[in-house]
Amino acid sequence: MHTIRLNLPQQAYDIAIAPGGIAKLGELMSHLHLGKQVLLVSNPTVFQHYGENVIASLENAGFDVNSYNLPDGEQYKTLASIEKLYNIALENHLERAATMVALGGGVIGDMTGFAAATWLRGINFVQVPTTLLSMVDAAIGGKTGVNHPQGKNLIGAFHQPKLVLIDPQVLQTLPEREFRAGMAEVIKYGVIRDAELFAMMEQCDRLDQFQYLSKNLLQEILVRSCQAKADVVSKDEKEAGLRAILNYGHTIGHAVESLTGYRIVNHGEAVAIGMVAAGQLAVNLGLWEQAAQDRQLALIQKTGLPTQLPTEIEINAIVDALQTDKKVKAGKVRFILPTKIGVVTITDQVPSEQIHQVLQQM
Amino acid sequence: MHTIRLNLPQQAYDIAIAPGGIAKLGELMSHLHLGKQVLLVSNPTVFQHYGENVIASLENAGFDVNSYNLPDGEQYKTLASIEKLYNIALENHLERAATMVALGGGVIGDMTGFAAATWLRGINFVQVPTTLLSMVDAAIGGKTGVNHPQGKNLIGAFHQPKLVLIDPQVLQTLPEREFRAGMAEVIKYGVIRDAELFAMMEQCDRLDQFQYLSKNLLQEILVRSCQAKADVVSKDEKEAGLRAILNYGHTIGHAVESLTGYRIVNHGEAVAIGMVAAGQLAVNLGLWEQAAQDRQLALIQKTGLPTQLPTEIEINAIVDALQTDKKVKAGKVRFILPTKIGVVTITDQVPSEQIHQVLQQM
Structure with missing residues (x-):
């Protein structure tokens, strides 16, 4: 496992690059002083490949996990999708110490991050990018948001994750x-x-x-x-x-x-x-x-x-x-x-x- | 004028308490290194009383001002109102150095602040509270947001203003x-x-x-x-x-x-x-x-x-x-x-x- 530490004025977090790392997500998160509640956000395609493994890893580490799939595609990167996440957060009584985990590409990461940034004025957030694009770019740096009908990423917030976990093996299933x-x-x-x-x-x-x-x-x-x-x-x-x-x-x-x-x-x-x-x-x-x-x-x-x-x-x-x-x-x-x-x-x-x-x- | 300095780790700003202060808003803002674009957000009732004076003060200080009134009342403190502000921001080509000025009570302040927090991942924000409640509470401290149909202020962000201007004289028209x-x-x-x-x-x-x-x-x-x-x-x-x-x-x-x-x-x-x-x-x-x-x-x-x-x-x-x-x-x-x-x-x-x-x- 190669770990890069990202130091920011108000916080620091690790970018962990680990082949087979998905199985270690729960353990890595267990050191971060997060609450027990986890909302895993993914899309149907990615969830089908890796959802079960991720949930197992989190549950083995003692987290209470709920999951939700947003539809796949940039055209769903909208405020309407964020409203769905708010409703799920409310249904699951997500508290301030809860964590939203994004399992997917840039669209899932950006939306999950924006929902985490704005639910209860900010809850914990973890990125598990599954595309090469999101691994090397979107998942790192805290930019979150959605598109306006007339412009990309016009709506958003800076919200840094607590951890970015990159598992190169998931690239095998990437189109x-x-x-x-x-x-x-x-x-x-x-x-x-x-x-x-x-x-x-x-x-x-x-x-x-x-x-x-x-x-x-x-x-x-x-x-x-x-x-x-x-x-x-x-x-x-x-x-x-x-x-x-x-x-x-x-x-x-x-x-x-x-x-x-x-x-x-x-x-x-x-x-x-x-x-x-x-x-x-x-x-x-x-x-x-x-x-x-x-x-x-x-x-x-x-x-x-x-x-x-x-x-x-x-x-x-x-x-x-x-x-x-x-x-x-x-x-x-x-x-x-x-x-x-x-x-x-x-x-x-x-x-x-x-x-x-x-x-x-x- | 009594000024209280609010010092935060990443920034500091003034809370200015000034009878007749509305006429000095433009001058006070001109020292803050803000861009020229200002979007003044208010509601019809407050705007009728003070809108013209505020705009005159801003324009005299060299700002380009557009204004928009949201409907009056807590029931409009919704994501739908925020979407209206996004559309106005887009129409007016608001850039990252632009400033949203909230002229009104807590509802206007919370919504304008949330729109400013999330437009282009955060633009400048100034609070001109016109109710006693917002003067002593809502306008100070950077809490912004809207209500979820099932809970107050469940959606929001921390976004500190660049200035809070309190003019006690406006309380004369407060119900x-x-x-x-x-x-x-x-x-x-x-x-x-x-x-x-x-x-x-x-x-x-x-x-x-x-x-x-x-x-x-x-x-x-x-x-x-x-x-x-x-x-x-x-x-x-x-x-x-x-x-x-x-x-x-x-x-x-x-x-x-x-x-x-x-x-x-x-x-x-x-x-x-x-x-x-x-x-x-x-x-x-x-x-x-x-x-x-x-x-x-x-x-x-x-x-x-x-x-x-x-x-x-x-x-x-x-x-x-x-x-x-x-x-x-x-x-x-x-x-x-x-x-x-x-x-x-x-x-x-x-x-x-x-x-x-x-x-x-x-």
């Missing part, structure tokens, strides 16, 4: 497309912060399916990605500055996701497209070299992720959508742009014409 | 019944923490209407109450321990409010009834003297607040409702009980029979 989506965030960490991780992935022949990764590479991917996220979050919990670099590829990515109704491209695919766009912007602005952009492009293609805009999206619609992004400051769109592999810069000085031009080339 | 409701919380501060404040009020002939209070007494009431609340909150922001004493009178009070559908008795009236019940429990358990309970009863009666249970409530229903209170820990109901005027103790060792007995006598 290929979901695996590749997670790889987008891993590539992101390579570009923004970890040139070694980037180079390790370049050396692997195939990255488009889980089965082609050695156990060692998978472990490096998880540990280095989680460490990168933890480092950035510990320096800037509420995204006052540095944390913004984690949004590399997300500025245009969010617009693409939103404009396709969160259905045609998934989050990771949108980030991949967004990284290609951000990289090309950086090239055009003279910030980084075409050779580096080519390496990024090749790595994204090797994971089987898209590098071009979906044909049905109009470029003007993307530029408009950028204005409603949370990262907008005084009407200026903020971009994270690479300067070399492993280093990025933050700027709100990107002319609209440049954005138009890059998008037209994609 | 008498609302004024008396606020006096319940003032009496509470006397019992739990400030015997001098309690004695000052005993010396005043009439307390049932705003007009009978001297400017000096009103100032003492506001300053001492806000100071008491700020002291307690600064020592225990998230209600881990000490802050629970602020719930004196609220344990049974919440049950009474909830069982009458938040309509027949208002919050202050319910707290008055709850204080009488808690005081009698303390007498019966040998914790404080009948003479002190008699003084409390007389002071509550002098303010015109109720001291008996509404006849339509069944005692068993109250005891059941106590179980769903947020303050329940491991199934045990926690009571705040006085030991002398100015001092209380916290206990979860009150036998149900004692609760039944006291309620039957009321």
Whole structure:
């Protein structure tokens, strides 16, 4: 088991990366001074694979467990789903010392976290991410929330978990497309912060399916990605500055996701497209070299992720959508742009014409 | 202007008590490094009296102001109202540096605060309380939220304001019944923490209407109450321990409010009834003297607040409702009980029979 400690001003918690770790969840939680009540929140697909094991582990450690499945999919990441969780919390008389455990991907984690953040003004929360995307990104750092019909993650709260438990073995049942989506965030960490991780992935022949990764590479991917996220979050919990670099590829990515109704491209695919766009912007602005952009492009293609805009999206619609992004400051769109592999810069000085031009080339 | 500084681990803010202060709101806010965007949230009644002055003050200080009125009343303190605020926030393109200003009583403050806590995972928030109840209690301390159909304030977040501005002059337009409701919380501060404040009020002939209070007494009431609340909150922001004493009178009070559908008795009236019940429990358990309970009863009666249970409530229903209170820990109901005027103790060792007995006598 590899443990990363995330230190924040008001609290600290462990990110435990442990093959077969699901069976140890109850024991790990038993050291955290939590109340006995646990509400396990999952979706039908994930629950079918791992629900029983998780419940057994929790009950063996003395917890009283109730469980609830939310429907699967980004389109259910709504306030209406949160209201369902409130009703379940009330039915189960969840008290302030109770814990909500999220077993699932980013959607389940974000929603369970937001319900935990706002039930009785905040109860305990534990993340057991089951997708690569949520393991390396969504489950770490305390961002929780739901979508507004007109924008992703516009409603939410910062609420740190008490524990993040990552069991790489659950990736065996992850659909290929979901695996590749997670790889987008891993590539992101390579570009923004970890040139070694980037180079390790370049050396692997195939990255488009889980089965082609050695156990060692998978472990490096998880540990280095989680460490990168933890480092950035510990320096800037509420995204006052540095944390913004984690949004590399997300500025245009969010617009693409939103404009396709969160259905045609998934989050990771949108980030991949967004990284290609951000990289090309950086090239055009003279910030980084075409050779580096080519390496990024090749790595994204090797994971089987898209590098071009979906044909049905109009470029003007993307530029408009950028204005409603949370990262907008005084009407200026903020971009994270690479300067070399492993280093990025933050700027709100990107002319609209440049954005138009890059998008037209994609 | 009397200013109380509330120091918290991650931030500090001022509670400014200033007759005529509404005209200075913009200037006070201009020192707080807030973005230019302001969304003023009020209700039609309060907005009619003070909306224009507030907007003028903000605009003179350079803020861009939009305003929105929520319907007046506890029955609208729902997630549906919060969704309306989200829609307005989206329409007005509120950014992370934007500020929501609550102009109104506790309902407006709690809802505006919760919307500010959860829009873009938290934007700035300023409280301009216009009822006595919200001036001395709800507006200070960062508790925000809405009611669940089956329980008061079950949904919410801690989100501290950047400023609380209290203008005593606005109490002139406050309905008498609302004024008396606020006096319940003032009496509470006397019992739990400030015997001098309690004695000052005993010396005043009439307390049932705003007009009978001297400017000096009103100032003492506001300053001492806000100071008491700020002291307690600064020592225990998230209600881990000490802050629970602020719930004196609220344990049974919440049950009474909830069982009458938040309509027949208002919050202050319910707290008055709850204080009488808690005081009698303390007498019966040998914790404080009948003479002190008699003084409390007389002071509550002098303010015109109720001291008996509404006849339509069944005692068993109250005891059941106590179980769903947020303050329940491991199934045990926690009571705040006085030991002398100015001092209380916290206990979860009150036998149900004692609760039944006291309620039957009321």
